[in-house]
Amino acid sequence: MVMRMTGHNGFSPCRMCNILGVQIPNSKNPVYYVPLDRSQHPTVAEFESAIAVYDAAKLPLRTEEAMLRQAREVRDARNKTEKDQLSTAYGIKGVSVFSYLKSISFPLSFPYDFMHLIWENLIPNLVLFWTGEFKGLDEGEGDYRLQPKVWQAIGAATAAAGSTIPSVFGARPPNPVNGRSSYTADTWSFWTLYLGPMLLRRHFRRQRYYTHFIKLVRLLHMCLQFEITTEEIQDVRDGFIRWVKDYEKLYQSCWTNYEMLIDKNARYPKRPVILEPCIFFGQLQHIFLIRLMPSLALGLTEKTTLILAAIRTCTDARMKSENNIYYYSREGRLELVDMKCVPCLVGRVKDGREWAIIDRSSGAVRPIFVNKDD
Numbered sequence: 001m002v003m004r005m006t007g008h009n010g011f012s013p014c015r016m017c018n019i020l021g022v023q024i025p026n027s028k029n030p031v032y033y034v035p036l037d038r039s040q041h042p043t044v045a046e047f048e049s050a051i052a053v054y055d056a057a058k059l060p061l062r063t064e065e066a067m068l069r070q071a072r073e074v075r076d077a078r079n080k081t082e083k084d085q086l087s088t089a090y091g092i093k094g095v096s097v098f099s100y101l102k103s104i105s106f107p108l109s110f111p112y113d114f115m116h117l118i119w120e121n122l123i124p125n126l127v128l129f130w131t132g133e134f135k136g137l138d139e140g141e142g143d144y145r146l147q148p149k150v151w152q153a154i155g156a157a158t159a160a161a162g163s164t165i166p167s168v169f170g171a172r173p174p175n176p177v178n179g180r181s182s183y184t185a186d187t188w189s190f191w192t193l194y195l196g197p198m199l200l201r202r203h204f205r206r207q208r209y210y211t212h213f214i215k216l217v218r219l220l221h222m223c224l225q226f227e228i229t230t231e232e233i234q235d236v237r238d239g240f241i242r243w244v245k246d247y248e249k250l251y252q253s254c255w256t257n258y259e260m261l262i263d264k265n266a267r268y269p270k271r272p273v274i275l276e277p278c279i280f281f282g283q284l285q286h287i288f289l290i291r292l293m294p295s296l297a298l299g300l301t302e303k304t305t306l307i308l309a310a311i312r313t314c315t316d317a318r319m320k321s322e323n324n325i326y327y328y329s330r331e332g333r334l335e336l337v338d339m340k341c342v343p344c345l346v347g348r349v350k351d352g353r354e355w356a357i358i359d360r361s362s363g364a365v366r367p368i369f370v371n372k373d374d
Contacts, residue, residue: 002096002097002098002110003015003096003098003106003107003110004071004092004093004094004095004096005091005092005093006087006088006091006092006093008113008116008117008121009021009031009032010032010088010091011032011088011089011091012088012089012090012091012092013032013034013091014034014059014062014091015062015091015107015110015112015113016059016061016062016107016112017059017060017061017062018059018060018061018062019034019054019059019060020034020050020051021033021034022034022035022038022041022043025041025042029135031135035248036053036054036055036056036244036245036248037052037053037054037248038050038051038052038053039052039053056240056241056244056245057241062106062107064105064106064107064108067092067106067107068095068099068106070086070090070092071090071092071094071095071096071099072095073086073090074086074087074090074092074093074094074095075094075095114223115185116185118220119185119186119188119189119192120185120188123188123191123192124180124183124188126213127176127180129144129145129251130144130145130146130151130209131145131146131148131151132145143205143206144204144205144206144209144250144251146203146204150203151177152177154176154177154199154200154203155175155176155177155178156175156177157199157349157350157351158173158174158175158176158191158195158199159172159173159174159175159179160350161173161195161347161349161350164347164348164349164350164355165347165348165349165358166345166346166347168345169190169194169345169347169358169360170186170187170190171186171187173187173190173191173195174187176191192217192220193217193220193221193224194347194358194360195349195358196213196217197213197214197217197325198325198349198351198356198358199349199351200213201351208250209250212243212246212247212250215239215242215243215246216243218239219236219239219240219243221362221363221364222235222236222239223236224364225362225363225364226363226364227363228363279326280313280314281313281314281326281328281346281357281359282311282312282313282314282331282332282335283311283312283331284309284310284311284342284345285310285311285312285334286309286310287307287308287309287310287339288306288307288308288309288310288336289305289306289307290305290306290307290308291303291304291305291306292304292305292306306338307338307339307340308336308337308338308339309336309337309338309339309341309342310334310335310336311334311335311336311337311342312331312332312333312334313331313332313333313334313335314328314330314331314332314355315328315330315331315332315333316328316329316330325356325357326356326357326359327351327354327355327356327357328354328355328357329353329354329355343361344359344360344361346358346359346360346361
């Protein structure tokens with residue numbers, strides 16, 4: 001809005017580059033789409049200047065000079081018809097008031113509209129794809145559609161998960177089957193990052209679609225971190241380029257790839273064992289506050305306060321997917337640990353005969369202290 005740009009579904013939808021949209025041939029659907037490969041689209045043959053295949057790593061970027069010139073053209077249009085035509089062609093509605101500030105640079109001074117691009121566009125559209133509800137399109141040569149009974153079970157598990165997830169994680173997620181209209185960007189975010197990876201596991205007819213989704217989840221987690229390294233920025237850039245290319249192959253044609261995890265030391269059983277810090281999960285049942293007086297026997301020279309946690313452990317918690325999700329099926333003994341060893345609350349979601357752990361202790365989440373006395 002402040003940039004005076006058109007929406008993401010327009011002919012020139014990107015605020016950073018000059019990629020142009022195309023419409024579905026012979027369709028009443030007025031929405032524009034921006035595939036990288038449009039070599040088979042009629043507009044490529046109709047217009048000699050049309051780009052057949054965009055290079056995701058070298059998109060034609062917008063410049064401030066061109067954007068301001070186009071904005072002035074739209075503003076100075078002779079009539080509404082000409083203004084609408086220019087606005088559609090440029091993706092610009094007019095001159096932004098921020099263009100008069102010398103400290104502002106178009107488009108680099110403005111962040112991506114992550115909420116609309118991802119949580120209210122990409123993710124709901126993926127769900128529509130998976131459930132066969134995307135603008136009347138079938139899956140063509142693909143096989144990514146979830147069976148209705150499968151999607152209904154996923155929806156029921158989503159709604160039930162609210163009973164086993166701490167309320168501080170957010171609002172209780174509704175059933176996406178019959179309550180999708182009430183899904184907000186925040187709801188889609190939580191479902192995508194924490195519920196989807198667990199509830200979609202084993203339910204696609206081809207593993208490649210789940211693997212592709214998990215790659216997206218990994219990239220989104222990185223984008224939401226409070227701090228990000230230079231290496232991670234490059235990882236995000238390269239990752240999204242690969243993800244979009246794979247998306248066009250997976251969802252637009254019959255294409256197969258295979259991915260295997262290989263233990264590099266599997267052939268070398270005599271190599272030394274490298275120990276790493278372990279993570280444990282359990283149900284927090286009691287918190288004990290213990291005050292100890294000075295004691296020579298205990299080596300205490302002053303009053304000491306201990307806070308202990310009684311935790312019912314998960315005896316078989318283990319990671320089973322590439323998205324670092326822990327699963328368990330049995331509870332173990334009761335253990336007492338120092339409360340300092342408990343970094344965060346976690347949730348859990350029923351997944352068949354197992355429980356999947358929802359752990360939000362990542363770089364995208366930070367705890368805060370609220371003093372209720374203030």
